[in-house]
Amino acid sequence: MSFLSIRNVFKSYFLHGKRIDVLRDVSLDIGRGELVSLVGPSGAGKSTFLHVLGTLDAPAAGEVLFEGQSVFAMNDARIADFRNRTIGFVFQSHYLLPEFTALENVAMPALIQRRDRGQTYAEARKLLERVGLGGRVDHRPGELSGGEAQRVALARALVLQPAILLADEPTGNLDPATGEGIHQLLREVNRDLGITAVVVTHNEALARSMPRRLRLAGGQVTDA
Ligand SMILES: Nc1ncnc2c1ncn2[C@@H]1O[C@H](COP(=O)(O)OP(=O)(O)OP(=O)(O)O)[C@@H](O)[C@H]1O
Numbered sequence: 478m479s480f481l482s483i484r485n486v487f488k489s490y491f492l493h494g495k496r497i498d499v500l501r502d503v504s505l506d507i508g509r510g511e512l513v514s515l516v517g518p519s520g521a522g523k524s525t526f527l528h529v530l531g532t533l534d535a536p537a538a539g540e541v542l543f544e545g546q547s548v549f550a551m552n553d554a555r556i557a558d559f560r561n562r563t564i565g566f567v568f569q570s571h572y573l574l575p576e577f578t579a580l581e582n583v584a585m586p587a588l589i590q591r592r593d594r595g596q597t598y599a600e601a602r603k604l605l606e607r608v609g610l611g612g613r614v615d616h617r618p619g620e621l622s623g624g625e626a627q628r629v630a631l632a633r634a635l636v637l638q639p640a641i642l643l644a645d646e647p648t649g650n651l652d653p654a655t656g657e658g659i660h661q662l663l664r665e666v667n668r669d670l671g672i673t674a675v676v677v678t679h680n681e682a683l684a685r686s687m688p689r690r691l692r693l694a695g696g697q698v699t700d701a
Contacts, residue, residue, distance in 0.1 A: 478545040480509035480673060481530070481641065483698075486539030488525055499525045500536065501696030507675065509640075512667040514684040515677045516701065517693035523677045524645055526693055530675065531643045532560045561590065564641045565634030565672075569649040571626040573618040573633075579605060580614040583632045590637065597636070604632035608662055624655035631662060635670070642666065642674040649679065660686065 488500040499522035507513060517523050528534040532541060532548050541548045543563065548556060573582045583601035588594065605614050608628040618626050627647060634642060644663065648656030660683045667674045676687065684690050684701075692701035 479506040479542070480511075480544060481507040482540075482542040483530065484540040484542060486529060486536040486541070488522070488529060488534070488536050498696055500529065500698075503539070503696070503698050505691070505698055507673060509673055510667070510671050511673050511689055512664065512687050513675045513689045513691055514687035515675060515691045515693060515698075516679070516681065516684045519679075521693045522696065523693050526698065527643050527645050527675065527677055531564050531566060531641075532556055561586075561637065563639055564643060565637065565639035567627070567630050567634050567642070567644040567647045569646040571618070571630040573626055573629055575618050578615050578617055579610060579621065579629045579632075582618070582629055583636055586633060587636045601632070601636055604635050605629070607665075608632045609658075622655075624651055624658060627651065627659055628662065631659070631666070635666065635672075640673060642672045644674065644676040646677055646679065648683070653680075656680065656683070 483503055483505045486500050486503045490497045490499060503526070515523055515526065525534070529536050529541060535549050548559060551559065574585070577585070580598065580601050583604055584597045587597040587600070602614060605611055608631055610625060610628055613621060613625060621629065648659050651659065663674060663676060666672055678684055690701040691698050
């Protein structure tokens with residue numbers, strides 16, 4: 478049984494009466510602890526694939542299996558609960574809340590889940606130190622650089638101790654040197670915390686630095 482599987486997944490969009498087939502019978506297994514990059518042409522469907530894998534979006538047909546269990550066979554409340562407990566997300570934009578400090582932003586998902594405040598803040602502080610921002614805990618997003626804000630977003634994605642981290646172009650808004658710092662952190666998080674990670678990127682150098690590379694083209698995902 479695989480840790481994470483996609484089985485015969487189809488996904489289309491309908492726009493102005495036209496159907497766009499984005500995922501066409503995609504099947505794939507990802508093992509626990511793998512670090513995977515996903516590349517492909519613009520508009521090929523990488524974000525769509527990540528949204529289905531992350532259970533944010535249901536496929537039109539096919540299954541997403543976590544440890545052999547079909548996630549979309551559950552009701553919406555259980556899927557949301559599964560997602561909160563299991564998956565952390567990082568996007569191209571950091572989506573930090575501007576009126577809260579870095580520490581509060583990182584703690585937020587755990588506080589929403591009614592986790593213990595003291596433990597949550599201790600964990601959030603530890604995570605900010607891990608991403609190199611121990612000296613920025615009281616800064617608000619407007620007082621952080623783009624790279625720092627993305628590090629805070631990464632720390633926030635880890636606060637509920639997810640088994641899986643999904644990153645959609647996490648360095649898309651950053652200059653190459655700053656982006657490389659984020660890539661390095663993703664590798665460390667994968668190595669030190671054992672988190673299974675899938676990273677969508679246009680950056681070929683980053684893709685090559687990952688132990689496993691996937692390519693999405695023509696509605697199909699293949700090992701590249
Ligand atoms: N909500 C939507 N409604 C209609 N069409 C959509 C929707 N979301 C995406 N698409 C279309 O589906 C295709 C795949 O989009 P997606 O964002 O998954 O590609 P991508 O590979 O992530 O692209 P990029 O590298 O440019 O971010 C594109 O043609 C896009 O225009």
